[in-house]
Amino acid sequence: MTLPGASATVPDLLRLVAVPVFAWIAIRDIKTRRVSSGVWIPLALLGAALLVWDAWVARSAGPLAWQEFLLPTAISLGFVVPIAYLFWWFGGFGGADAKALMVLALFFPAFPQYVVGSWTVPLTTTPIGSFSFTILTNAVLVGVAIPVVLAVRNAAAGRVAPVMFVGWPVPWDRIPETHGSLLQTTSGLSRRGLDLDALRMYLRWRGLSLSDVRDDPDRYRDPSTLPDEPNPPTDGAVHAARSDGGESVSAESDGESIVDGSESVDEPTASEESKTDDPWGAEAFLSDVEGTAYGTTAEELRDGLEVLSSEETVWISPGTPFLVPVFVGLVIALVYGDLLLGTLL
Known part of the structure; x- marks a missing residue:
């Protein structure tokens, strides 16, 4: 969480460790379709520690900062975590996909803020302010775009068939x-x-x-x-x-x-x-x-x-694993923000 008018906080800087880790996870998932459960434990512990840190900072800053912390955190933990679990339960997600979203819900409950030269990223935010929800919606949009990319690739090569989208x-x-x-x-x-x-x-x-x-x-x-x-x-x-x-x-x-x-x-x-x-x-x-x-x-x-x-x-x-859209959705969220709401609002 970044307070209004401030640059990136120490917790937000520490959250950037998620980028190389999720890049490695996505590459491994492409190559092996296997991700060790052990990778999520240190990420979850770090995410929980950063969440407590943010809560303490927001509580110390006053009622407004505390309120701005509570709403996105409640959405992140109260909506993103349950939806990831339910999708896994009903077979929509693999176990690693669900764990990844749960970890991101801990890691990024609210929008971070980073100053890069004259730019401040993410470029857009949303009214609800839940960053993990933004990552989820970005990942879904990227996942929806993959069949279109496959179809264009196949069409360009002259491979027109009923399964060219998949x-x-x-x-x-x-x-x-x-x-x-x-x-x-x-x-x-x-x-x-x-x-x-x-x-x-x-x-x-x-x-x-x-x-x-x-x-x-x-x-x-x-x-x-x-x-x-x-x-x-x-x-x-x-x-x-x-x-x-x-x-x-x-x-x-x-x-x-x-x-x-x-x-x-x-x-x-x-x-x-x-x-x-x-x-x-x-x-x-x-x-x-x-x-x-x-x-x-x-x-x-x-x-x-x-x-x-x-x-x-x-x-x-190829059955592109969902961890790949999750990683791409994370990068897009950190640079641009919410692809859906950020464009419409």
Whole structure:
């Protein structure tokens, strides 16, 4: 919180640490789709300490400053935090997205103020004065703009398709290093397809690479080629402790022998009935892994494998993580202010 007529306070200067941290979080989320829960704890503690500091300064400055502190703080903690939790509860946000917004609600309850040369930023404010709410609305607007950017990019390259607003085509050999989901099925383009993390889990579980599958798809459709002792599937992240799904696994990792699924086994784990009822061993995989493979069904896994075993180029959705719009929304808020209300008012 910055008092009228003053330059940036010490708490507001300390709040700028959020910019490089959220930049790192956004980059990590793009590359791995994984953000450690441990990153939020120090940020939350610092945010809480700065909030107490602001409260003490505002209380000491008089009733007007105290009132100007209470309203945006109440909106930040009483609205932004619950809405982040509710969106996570109903599946609209990932856990990291919700935690990021909760941390920002602590970090930026009110509009900060920074003097850069002859400029004072943010350039605009809002009547309610809740900075975390501004970051949220900015992030939503940036998120809405992403499909438009994708469509323009695809149109400029001559790639006109029903899914041009949500994805783009990539060569098959980039799939092992790509997060997102297939937008392509055996019956055509679709907005819902195989989760690529689930695909990597399956390949690691069998000890195969995507190249193995493409080299001999008929062989691997037969579940009798499933290994006796499947490998740990990991969580499907591109950079995992074990096989990355891009190379056949034949080495030892963490002291455990990993079976190469490209080799036949003497005692197949699949029953005679499953040899005809479970192509690719999809049901065997899903029944063996703990929990669910990101909600993937056996039919989706089979269909995705059929596509990837033959197509040279496939459409995928990168599924841009919301932490990227959150970071961009934070930067816009610090420089300009509220994209929506600041423009309209």
